[in-house]
Amino acid sequence: MANQNGSVYGLTLLCPILNDEKASPSHDLQIRDYLSKLTADSTSPFAIAPGTHLARIVVMDDVVYVGMPACEEHLKSKYLVFESNLDGDLDTYLTGLATTIPEHIDAIWSHCTGYPGCADKAKFVQYMKNCQIETTFFFAAVNDKSVPQTLTALQTQRAVAQFIAEHQGISPAETQRDFIEFLKVLDAAPPLKPAMNAPSRDIKTGGRNE
Amino acid sequence: MSKLNATDIQGFVLRGYNMPYARYCFLHFEDPQRARELLGKLLSIVTTGQLWDEKPKSTVNIAFTHQGLTALRLPIATLNTFPVEFQQGMKARARILGDTGCNSAEHWDEVWREDHVHAWLGINGVTPEDVAARFDAVNSLLTETNGARCLGTQDAASLVEDGAVTLKEHFGYTDGFGNPDYLGVCRATQPGQGKLDKDGNWTPLATGELLLGYADEAGELPVAPVPHLLASNGTFMVYRKLHENVGTFRSFLNQWSALYGAGDEHAKEKLAAKFVGRWRDGTPIEVSPDGPNPAITQDPNKSTNFKYGDDSTGARCPIGAHIRRVHPRDAFGFDGRLINRRRITRRGLPYGPYAPDDGTITPEQAAQLDAVDRGVIFMALNANLARQFEFVQQQWIAYGNDAHLGNDKDLLMGSHGPGEKYVVQGDTNPSNPPFVCSSLPNFVELRGGEYFFVPSITALGMIVRELVDPR
Numbered sequence: 001m002a003n004q005n006g007s008v009y010g011l012t013l014l015c016p017i018l019n020d021e022k023a024s025p026s027h028d029l030q031i032r033d034y035l036s037k038l039t040a041d042s043t044s045p046f047a048i049a050p051g052t053h054l055a056r057i058v059v060m061d062d063v064v065y066v067g068m069p070a071c072e073e074h075l076k077s078k079y080l081v082f083e084s085n086l087d088g089d090l091d092t093y094l095t096g097l098a099t100t101i102p103e104h105i106d107a108i109w110s111h112c113t114g115y116p117g118c119a120d121k122a123k124f125v126q127y128m129k130n131c132q133i134e135t136t137f138f139f140a141a142v143n144d145k146s147v148p149q150t151l152t153a154l155q156t157q158r159a160v161a162q163f164i165a166e167h168q169g170i171s172p173a174e175t176q177r178d179f180i181e182f183l184k185v186l187d188a189a190p191p192l193k194p195a196m197n198a199p200s201r202d203i204k205t206g207g208r209n210e
Numbered sequence: 211m212s213k214l215n216a217t218d219i220q221g222f223v224l225r226g227y228n229m230p231y232a233r234y235c236f237l238h239f240e241d242p243q244r245a246r247e248l249l250g251k252l253l254s255i256v257t258t259g260q261l262w263d264e265k266p267k268s269t270v271n272i273a274f275t276h277q278g279l280t281a282l283r284l285p286i287a288t289l290n291t292f293p294v295e296f297q298q299g300m301k302a303r304a305r306i307l308g309d310t311g312c313n314s315a316e317h318w319d320e321v322w323r324e325d326h327v328h329a330w331l332g333i334n335g336v337t338p339e340d341v342a343a344r345f346d347a348v349n350s351l352l353t354e355t356n357g358a359r360c361l362g363t364q365d366a367a368s369l370v371e372d373g374a375v376t377l378k379e380h381f382g383y384t385d386g387f388g389n390p391d392y393l394g395v396c397r398a399t400q401p402g403q404g405k406l407d408k409d410g411n412w413t414p415l416a417t418g419e420l421l422l423g424y425a426d427e428a429g430e431l432p433v434a435p436v437p438h439l440l441a442s443n444g445t446f447m448v449y450r451k452l453h454e455n456v457g458t459f460r461s462f463l464n465q466w467s468a469l470y471g472a473g474d475e476h477a478k479e480k481l482a483a484k485f486v487g488r489w490r491d492g493t494p495i496e497v498s499p500d501g502p503n504p505a506i507t508q509d510p511n512k513s514t515n516f517k518y519g520d521d522s523t524g525a526r527c528p529i530g531a532h533i534r535r536v537h538p539r540d541a542f543g544f545d546g547r548l549i550n551r552r553r554i555t556r557r558g559l560p561y562g563p564y565a566p567d568d569g570t571i572t573p574e575q576a577a578q579l580d581a582v583d584r585g586v587i588f589m590a591l592n593a594n595l596a597r598q599f600e601f602v603q604q605q606w607i608a609y610g611n612d613a614h615l616g617n618d619k620d621l622l623m624g625s626h627g628p629g630e631k632y633v634v635q636g637d638t639n640p641s642n643p644p645f646v647c648s649s650l651p652n653f654v655e656l657r658g659g660e661y662f663f664v665p666s667i668t669a670l671g672m673i674v675r676e677l678v679d680p681r
Contacts, residue, residue, distance in 0.1 A: 168646060
């Protein structure tokens with residue numbers, strides 16, 4: 001089924017941006033300005049709202065003319081593109097956005113045509129669904145587990161790897177005793193939060209290696 | 211594809227000369243006119259890829275940094291068309307390459323600390339006397355033309371053990387197995403050296419993965435400077451002087467192998483093999499998991515002919531072993547297609563004296579061994595520095611995500627911080643247990659290097675005669 005890949009739902013929205021010649025700066029510029037100031041760490045709105053594996057918000061101005069032999073074409077509007085890979089069903093996710101980060105959602109989407117605001121959750125969910133198009137590609141690094149399951153698995157993996165490294169060559173009885181204690185500590189440990197910093201790597205990464 | 215003109219391609223690009231001695235000279239041009247005069251004289255002695263009727267006693271090759279091409283006054287419209295990473299130079303790419311901490315430029319040899327190396331002139335020879343004679347001949351050209359100042363030299367040589375020339379590096383591993391085959395470059399292809407086709411057979415890589423001016427694995431021409439004639443039949447070279455902490459390595463191996471398997475001499479050699487993916491004699495552990503086998507290392511149809519598809523758990527060759535990291539073969543699926551644009555060709559030799567190993571080592575001896583100037587001169591050839599060498603260094607040496615190893619780095623090559631580990635996967639056989647090494651020291655430290663452009667013979671002539679015309 002399109003939009004669904006195992007347990008993960010793929011949401012793609014194309015929301016037309018208001019075209020108001022009197023607005024200064026124009027609505028698309030206001031969205032760009034707001035997006036450029038959003039954080040990408042644990043204070044990101046999509047780390048606060050539940051269930052997001054990956055989210056991307058982009059202002060799409062137009063299709064780019066690349067010269068002959070292409071023919072010159074234009075969109076009828078500028079669009080706000082929202083892509084998200086999420087847990088659970090769409091209604092719950094959208095309601096979650098409206099409940100946990102309403103100020104961000106309103107600040108961004110209030111520049112879009114027909115946006116009703118997220119105070120009325122039923123209208124908000126219906127608006128977003130009206131803007132939805134089918135998703136056929138998913139973020140490859142999501143392993144068919146929910147966000148909390150993934151975070152717990154990472155936490156467990158790190159802890160177990162460290163336990164093994166520290167217990168090589170130690171007697172089975174002692175290892176078992178420590179492991180029982182280790183499990184208690186691990187079970188009681190607070191869960192990781194989304195977008196928490198990974199162990200720091202003193203290396204610069206980037207898609208284009210520049 | 212068109213037939214390659216071996217007389218136009220520097221021999222160093224097309225083949226390893228298999229000569230045990232080398233001297234690399236680092237030149238600085240002070241006057242473009244006099245430099246061109248020098249290059250004009252060198253042009254007639256540069257070794258090409260033409261097949262030899264009789265093997266020469268020594269060879270000469272040359273390559274330039276972007277600073278060097280600038281000093282030679284190539285047109286600005288040409289200089290600006292070189293790829294960004296080459297224009298920047300290796301030192302400026304430190305954060306991409308992970309050349310930080312003990313690998314950062316303040317720890318480099320003096321010659322590399324300032325950006326004043328303009329050219330690399332490589333001499334290979336059959337004997338040290340052959341290298342010296344050729345160096346004297348080059349030196350007299352330098353004096354005669356006053357075309358360049360030699361900032362320094364680096365001698366390198368195969369290690370001699372018990373009087374015999376070996377292919378080993380200082381940690382004791384036999385090196386130099388894994389160079390790719392390219393279409394038109396190799397006379398005979400060797401299984402395991404090229405790329406996998408859909409049927410699981412090995413075929414040569416596209417020429418454009420090594421040489422500029424030819425289609426690469428994506429069917430595109432590699433990013434290259436204009437004019438086409440300057441770039442064509444040339445390539446880019448990475449030069450890195452990698453110091454090896456031999457004492458640290460031997461201590462680490464003794465310490466951890468005492469806890470591995472039976473903790474005996476076989477367990478020590480097996481753990482050493484698990485670090486690299488080859489037993490120290492070169493036998494691939496994937497093919498021969500229980501011990502080295504000379505019948506495999508001596509046979510070109512076997513020494514590189516293996517895949518990891520049946521070993522997805524890493525029980526034979528650990529997923530993080532050096533040769534599996536830098537050449538994952540089929541390990542990432544998709545018939546190996548994810549790696550075909552990440553291959554590099556390696557040249558180079560060890561430098562410094564071989565330290566005999568009796569298997570025991572004290573902390574004092576380890577510190578003394580570490581302090582001796584020895585290691586490997588790593589040279590890599592590729593059409594695209596960013597896509598090939600830098601990607602391998604960044605993603606497969608300094609990171610583990612592609613192999614599902616998280617932040618783990620290559621054990622021997624990685625620049626390690628606190629809390630890092632090396633995982634040896636295993637199975638239920640008591641002689642092949644799962645094992646984790648932690649508290650990883652730095653086995654290898656970068657002591658300098660640079661990115662070079664290796665021009666064709668035609669391009670060298672264009673530079674000499676000021677015929678480089680980007681219009």
